Amino acid sequence: MTRHSFIQMSKLSNVRGRISYITSHAKQENLYATYRTADHSFWSNLARESQQEFQRSGAEGKCIEARELIIALPEAYTQYEPQQVLEDFTEEFRRRYDVECVSALHHNKRKTNYHIHLIFSERRLLAEPEVKIATRSVFFDETGKRVRTKKEITGEDGQIRKGCAVIPKGGIYEQHLFTVKDGRFKSEPFLEEVKRNYTALINRHIADPEQHLRVFNPDSIYLPTKKIGKNNPKAAEIEADNAARQEWNRTADMALVSGIAEAKILEVKKEEIHQKASQSIKAHGWLPNLFRSIVNKAKEFLQNLIRQTELPPKPVLNLDMSEFRTMQKLMIRVQDRAREIRSLQEEVPKLKTQLAETKGIFKGRERKELEVKIRRTEEKISAMLEELPEILKEDGYPDVWAFMATYRKVEAVVEQYNRDLAEWERTVREKRRPAEKERHAPPEKESVRDQLRRLQAEGRTQKPKRKTHDMER
Template sequence: MARHSFIQMSKLPNVKGRISYITSPARQENLYAAYRTADNAFWGNLAKESQQEFKRSGADGKCVEARELIIALPEVYTQYEPQQVLEDFTEEFHRRYGVECVSALHHNKRKTNYHIHLIFSERTLLPEHKIKIATRSVFFDETGKRVRTKKEITDEDRKIRESCTVIKKGEVYESHLFTTKDDRFKSEPFLREVKAVYTDLINRHISTPEQHLKVFDKNSVYLPTKKIGKNNPKEDEIKADNAARQEWNRTADMALLSGISETKILEVKRTEIHEKTSQSIKSKGWLPNLFHSIVNKAKDLLQNLIREKDMPPKPTLDIDMAEFHTMQKLMIKVQDKAKEIRHLQDTVLPKLKQQLTDTKGIFKGKERKALTEQIQQTEKEISERMDKLPNMIKEDGYPDVQAFMTAYREAEAVVEQYNRRLAEWEQQVKEKRRPQKPPEKESVRNRLRQLQEQGRRQPRRKKSFDRDSR
């Protein structure tokens, strides 16, 4: 599988505190750069007005003063000047969405996660401040709600209750510096767009196509893995969860190479993972071990489909078409590797496990230990070989197995259509009819080149980090 970009959005109930935390050298061990498009006064006024609006609304929960994006960067970005990287990423957002931002570029403590924190406002400043002057005394209760009379906020002694407010005639009782929140920032399409924008920006400055990131497609045959945050108490649980997901993804690659259609794999994923997980959560709540079991059963079902499905025959062509032959050679190469893995899975490993089961007795300890080590080594070899399969695809410029198989099937269909047309033409010649014009190889070659480029998606980028390269 190709590496996916990681871009996460969260709500901020205390924007001033969060800004102080991410931009403070005293509080961040590995802070490389900080940048802002608005001063502290802007963020202070934003927080104040957001809280006032939230209080007036009477809504439950916490007030959302701003939002934050966390953008993970590949380690290749450490070779670029940090301040320039940060300003480029921040100004991209500022120009595109027209809101103010504060950002910081960090490494985690172990220096394994190079990332940007980008805080942005959901409101913009009004061209002119809206100020309301009281034409008579205005009264607000403890919750900030406006009431009609003073009597409603007084106690038995006719004294104004604590936390209630009185705005006298002629005083300012309400002012607005900002627009209302832009609802697009809390929509799914916005987050999808941001992920695409920043993934493209990241890839612009990675010269090696094999290292390019892609946005995870939830409609693909793969399952996403989860990122483990700093000091996460569920680290072990997430690692086990990711291991189960990776096993499914490897098996999905094997299924694609075995000739099982994407539609069938997606059906197994939907019915055996998504639907059963949803049912499990509704009836029992979230149970990590149960989820692992669901994914493993789905993986076993997919492996059974692979065993039942014969490998497609190696295609042969009588015409010289270099573009398709290149794809064909790659297909044969990865299918041969997949056969070797299936041999280990279906023959070697079961045989070793059966030998271990048959080796009994108190004097067979060394033999059992040796067999156990062989089994572990074989399982490790299977995992390593399955991990190498997508890399073989990526070396030829395709982001993952699914993308290659899609391009290959389309190319195969083009070639088959060409062969049918050529056969019809030859038959007409044989029967001495006036033949139609023979199909042109050049047009077929052009179509195959288009399919290869669509599958590979290899934009040429400059290696140096240059803001003007866009």
Template sequence: MARHSFIQMSKLPNVKGRISYITSHARQENLYATYRTADNAFWNNLARESRQEFQRSGAEGKCIEARELIIALPEVYTQYEPQQVLEDFTDEFRRRYGVECVSALHHNKRKTNYHIHLIFSERKLLPEPDVKIATRSVFFDETGKRVRTKKEITGEDGQIRKGCTIIKKGEVYESHLFTVKDDRFKREPFLREVKEDYTNLINLHIENPEQHLKVFDKNSVYLPTKKIGKNNPKAEEIAADNATRQEWNRTADMALVSGIEEAKILEIKQTEIHDKVSQSIKSEGWLPNLFRRIVNKAKDILQNLIREYGIPPKPTLDIDMTEFCTMRNLMIRVQDEARGIRNLQDNILPKLKTQLAETTGIFKGKERKALTEQIQQTEQEIDRRLDKLPDILREDGYPDVQAFMATYREAEAVVEQYNRDLAEWERQVKQKSRPPRPPEKESVRNRLRQLQEQGRQQKPRKKSFDRGSR
């Protein structure tokens, strides 16, 4: 599978504190660059007005003053000038959404995670401050909420209650420097758009297409793995989850290559994983061991389906069409590799385990040790070949097995339709009727080329960053 990009968004209840934290050399061990599109006065005013608005609304919870994106960069980006990288990524966001930003470029403590923190405002400055003058006395209770009459803020002793305020006629009772929050930043399409845009931007500056990142598609046959942050107390648990997810993903690749329909794999993923995990969370809460058992059971169901289904015979083609022959040869390669893996999984490994179980007695220690080593080597070989399976396709520009299989099935349908049209033309010729012109191979070639390009990753474009050492 292709490596996925990591772009995460969070809400900030204390924007000034967060800005201070990410831009402080004293608090960040590996801080390479900082960048601001607005000064401290902007963020101070933004925080104050956000809190005032929140107080007036009477809403519960925390006041959200701004939002933050964390954008993980591949390590190849360390060869570029840090300030230029940071400014390009920040200016791209400001250009697209028109809001002010503060950003910083970091490494984590072990220098294994090169990343950008990008804080952005959900509000814009108004061209002119919006100042409201009281045309009559205005009353506010202890919470800052406006009330209609003085009586509502008066205590039993006839005095104004502590914390309540009165704005007299002619005085300013409300002022705004900013627009209201832009609701699009709260919606899922925004984050999806940001992930797509920044993944494309990251890939522009990676020369090797095989190292390009892709945005994880939650509707694909695969399960996403989780990022393990520094000092995460659940690091071992997440690593175990990731291993289980990867096992499912490898099995999904084998199922696709074996000819099992994508819809069937998605059905198993939905009913055997998503639905059962949702049910278990509702009834028992999040239990990591139960999650792994559910995924492993779904993987076993898919493996059994692979065994029942079998790999179809090698595809044949009645016409010599270079574009389809290229895809056909790729299909043959991955199917041959899948057969080799299946042989190890279904024949060689079970036989070795049976031999080990039957090798008993106090004088058979060396034989048992040799068989145990053979089993371990076979299991490692299976893992290595499963990981290598998508690489066969990536060499030709396809991001993963699912993308290739979708392209291949479309191409196969185009060629089959051509063969049907050609057979019909030949039938009419034999009947000596007046047939139309035979179908043209050139139009089919053009369609196949188009499908290939759609299925492959985009080619890298020229880099704009200046290279340089820190």
């Protein structure tokens, strides 16, 4: 199965506490390295100024003092020196975005998840502190908000209320050590850019191309699955959710092989999953069972489309071009497997109908046999769907989508070659004089072969649109 990178970003409302947590050997059972680009005072000053700015703004909610990235590393990285790995990843971020960072390299308790925590500032230190001097007395209420007159902070007894402040003329009433927050850090394009950059950095140190990670494309035909963290109280719920998503993904593979256009699968995904889930959330809030029901109904909708769609005819090996012949043979293999799967899928409704019609107190044994047969058939279908991409992986294609996209391009090139060849033969037949014939050369098979090889190489290395673990941790 294609592996995707996991890079998640979260907001920090207590940056000093979070730094203490990720860098403490007492709090982390498997802590291998820590790294800082700025000292403790930087983060203390950052937290204080962020809170002051938040109070002055009058905004509700929590103050965001910094942000944190969690970057999952393949287990192959455990062979590298931890401190060097951590410094390389942290300095890469610092060089690219020019902000200060604190990072730590961990394993989870069961040592199944090797990952980096990278905390970064959204603000930068000013070259010189910005100081504001009061030209008259300045008044602040209990919340730290500036008010216009002393009367607004005076109690009924004529005294300044507790928690309020008065800055006399000539005093410093506001001071800035940092710039305002860099707005790009809260944008989706920033996180996508980080995912691409770190995925490329991770792959740079993995020798085997088959083990390279890829960035998941949320606009693909597939649904992403979720990571299940340690001691997660919703582990069972997430596992059930992932199972429903994986069933959809396998059905999407089957739809591609069955000749249903990618655009149509995307349309079903949008209308039957995204839109209905959005409507459900607006009406009822997030209900996991309801979401799984929506995904299952969408899967059944897509299965009905598959049943109504005739499988494309087997490719005819009519061109002596080894590259295309190899792809045609692969296409035949996956289509044959798809026919086997469809045959089993068509058998399940018949068995269920038979089960529903088997009633009566003396039919218990027969019902049980039917239930077992249905369960085994469904398990066999699931296993065969899971194995479908493996047929293509043997030839270097990462998944069904990558192969089908490449095959369609190659098919178009070969078809055009055949058209050009037919046109040449027609032209030559019509020319009567030998001199005229010599002016027309047949299309070069070698150039077509080179083009096919280029398309195949691209297909084997392009980013797949496949299921992933790229959501919650």
